Amino acid sequence: MRFKYTISLVFIVALVIIEKENNIISRVSDKLAQRQTPQTPLPSNFSGLAQLNGSYSSLSELDSAFKHLKRRLENYTKQLDNAQGGKKHILLMATTRTGSSFVGEFFNQQGGNMFYLFEPLWHVEKMLTLETGGTNASASAKAYRDVLQQLFFCDFTLLESFLEPLPNDHITTTLFRRESSNSLCEKPVCSPFVKKVFERFHCKTRRCGPLNLTLASESCHQKDHRAIKTVRVRQLETLRPLVENPSLDVKLIQLVRDPRAVLASRMVAFSAKYKNWKKWAVDGEVPVDDEEVKKLKGNCDNIKASAELGLKQPDWLQRRYMLVRYEDIARYPMQKAAEMYGFTGIPFTPQVKKWILKNTQASKEASGVYSTQKNSSEQVEKWRFSIPFKLAKVVQRVCGSTMKLFGYRFVNNEAMLTDKSISLIEEKNFNYKK
Numbered sequence: 110m111r112f113k114y115t116i117s118l119v120f121i122v123a124l125v126i127i128e129k130e131n132n133i134i135s136r137v138s139d140k141l142a143q144r145q146t147p148q149t150p151l152p153s154n155f156s157g158l159a160q161l162n163g164s165y166s167s168l169s170e171l172d173s174a175f176k177h178l179k180r181r182l183e184n185y186t187k188q189l190d191n192a193q194g195g196k197k198h199i200l201l202m203a204t205t206r207t208g209s210s211f212v213g214e215f216f217n218q219q220g221g222n223m224f225y226l227f228e229p230l231w232h233v234e235k236m237l238t239l240e241t242g243g244t245n246a247s248a249s250a251k252a253y254r255d256v257l258q259q260l261f262f263c264d265f266t267l268l269e270s271f272l273e274p275l276p277n278d279h280i281t282t283t284l285f286r287r288e289s290s291n292s293l294c295e296k297p298v299c300s301p302f303v304k305k306v307f308e309r310f311h312c313k314t315r316r317c318g319p320l321n322l323t324l325a326s327e328s329c330h331q332k333d334h335r336a337i338k339t340v341r342v343r344q345l346e347t348l349r350p351l352v353e354n355p356s357l358d359v360k361l362i363q364l365v366r367d368p369r370a371v372l373a374s375r376m377v378a379f380s381a382k383y384k385n386w387k388k389w390a391v392d393g394e395v396p397v398d399d400e401e402v403k404k405l406k407g408n409c410d411n412i413k414a415s416a417e418l419g420l421k422q423p424d425w426l427q428r429r430y431m432l433v434r435y436e437d438i439a440r441y442p443m444q445k446a447a448e449m450y451g452f453t454g455i456p457f458t459p460q461v462k463k464w465i466l467k468n469t470q471a472s473k474e475a476s477g478v479y480s481t482q483k484n485s486s487e488q489v490e491k492w493r494f495s496i497p498f499k500l501a502k503v504v505q506r507v508c509g510s511t512m513k514l515f516g517y518r519f520v521n522n523e524a525m526l527t528d529k530s531i532s533l534i535e536e537k538n539f540n541y542k543k
């Protein structure tokens with residue numbers, strides 16, 4: 110009697126467990142099916158797990174089948190973990206003239222364990238603009254996200270489809286700013302340079318032949334961490350599926366800068382594009398309903414919406430989002446770099462520290478006064494002398510709430526703008542750890 114009772118109890122427990130495991134299995138399979146991308150080092154399907162089927166003649170057979178299933182499940186879980194296995198995927202999200210190339214170097218210089226790409230979305234934006242005028246923001250956002258996701262998996266297929274001309278046999282000579290990516294300039298990705306024919310395709314430290322993206326992909330797979338810098342993602346929200354991909358361990362760093370300084374810098378860097386602003390600076394009032402002003406407002410609103418979402422730390426962004434101000438990086442580069450590395454969970458290597466020291470301090474070497482390296486603390490304030498108060502006021506009007514969020518103080522007049530004893534940067538701790 111008692112024996113029978115025990116057996117039926119075991120049956121019930123076993124069934125409950127099986128039900129549960131089946132749920133887990135189908136959840137995991139669903140997730141994988143949804144999220145799977147090519148070149149992922151994961152099992153391609155989970156049909157091998159669908160082993161329990163009810164036709165067992167004895168309890169011991171069921172028990173053995175169950176144990177086997179459990180082992181396999183553990184095995185697959187382990188493979189899932191290995192897929193992440195401490196590997197980090199860093200997305201540095203910024204806008205132009207916010208110091209993103211500089212901050213990108215913090216990761217580019219990490220050393221042998223980092224695969225860094227500089228602005229791969231340049232090609233995507235270019236093609237979308239050619240084909241559709243780039244006006245469909247949601248289509249662009251999706252293309253950006255899909256390309257980023259593949260690249261985090263070391264898969265260049267989708268990016269290749271945006272390269273012009275289309276690579277032949279995965280060989281390209283047109284990858285934007287290849288030389289800004291150490292990973293694409295080191296051996297063996299730097300394939301032997303053939304004199305004359307490929308004269309143009311050199312890297313900073315050595316001359317390389319055209320880029321073999323198959324080699325690049327192989328090299329990427331061998332690195333533990335991957336970092337991509339981009340100024341093209343407009344809204345953090347659009348990255349959600351990427352961040353939630355269970356095979357990736359995505360860390361987002363949003364880099365922001367005082368929009369007045371950004372405008373000042375863009376007016377110099379993109380002189381032709383900003384000729385209206387230059388005109389306004391010289392003569393008369395700024396038309397508030399001008400397209401350029403609306404664009405500035407749109408940019409500020411996007412940056413603010415992304416930062417607000419990130420700082421709110423919804424579940425999907427827990428421990429995955431960090432906000433960094435350019436001004437803090439320029440003033441405390443070593444400390445901020447250490448914080449960023451702490452946040453990503455990647456070793457802050459001596460190479461990075463050395464690079465930062467070299468590139469943030471005015472050189473005190475023999476050549477003396479005319480040093481090429483700039484004192485980055487001093488650079489932070491330079492914009493205050495290059496933008497007329499009139500334009501600063503326009504930025505304050507259309508980007509005011511964004512500036513408040515990041516702690517950038519308003520100026521009330523020309524004198525205040527150029528008085529360096531008045532700091533325009535509130536000390537602020539964005540408490541991204543939580």
Ligand SMILES: *[C@@H]1O[C@H](CO)[C@@H](O)[C@H](O)[C@H]1NC(C)=O
Nearest residue numbers: 152153154155156157158159
């Ligand atoms: C799934 O894997 C099983 C065994 O590993 C294989 O027989 C089957 O063809 C695969 N199915 C698909 C759709 O890849």
Ligand SMILES: *[C@@H]1O[C@H](CO)[C@@H](O)[C@H](O)[C@H]1NC(C)=O
Nearest residue numbers: 159160161162163164165174
């Ligand atoms: C049920 O599973 C057992 C053990 O894995 C297997 O031998 C048997 O062929 C399966 N039966 C059916 C109908 O799938």
Ligand SMILES: *[C@@H]1O[C@H](CO)[C@@H](O)[C@H](O)[C@H]1NC(C)=O
Nearest residue numbers: 177180181182183184185188
């Ligand atoms: C676990 O996975 C490894 C590697 O894929 C495989 O060789 C091994 O047979 C698996 N073990 C079980 C119990 O499925």
Ligand SMILES: *[C@@H]1O[C@H](CO)[C@@H](O)[C@H](O)[C@H]1NC(C)=O
Nearest residue numbers: 241244245246247248249251
């Ligand atoms: C924009 O792109 C989305 C997604 O690709 C598409 O569904 C939609 O129809 C497009 N809208 C326009 C106006 O082309």
Ligand SMILES: *[C@@H]1O[C@H](CO)[C@@H](O)[C@H](O)[C@H]1NC(C)=O
Nearest residue numbers: 278279280321322323324327
């Ligand atoms: C590119 O690299 C792959 C992988 O090493 C190699 O098989 C292929 O031959 C290379 N392509 C060319 C054109 O050298």
Ligand SMILES: *[C@@H]1O[C@H](CO)[C@@H](O)[C@H](O)[C@H]1NC(C)=O
Nearest residue numbers: 469470471472484485486487
């Ligand atoms: C850089 O400039 C800041 C502000 O003028 C100054 O305090 C600092 O000592 C300078 N650092 C170096 C290394 O020259």
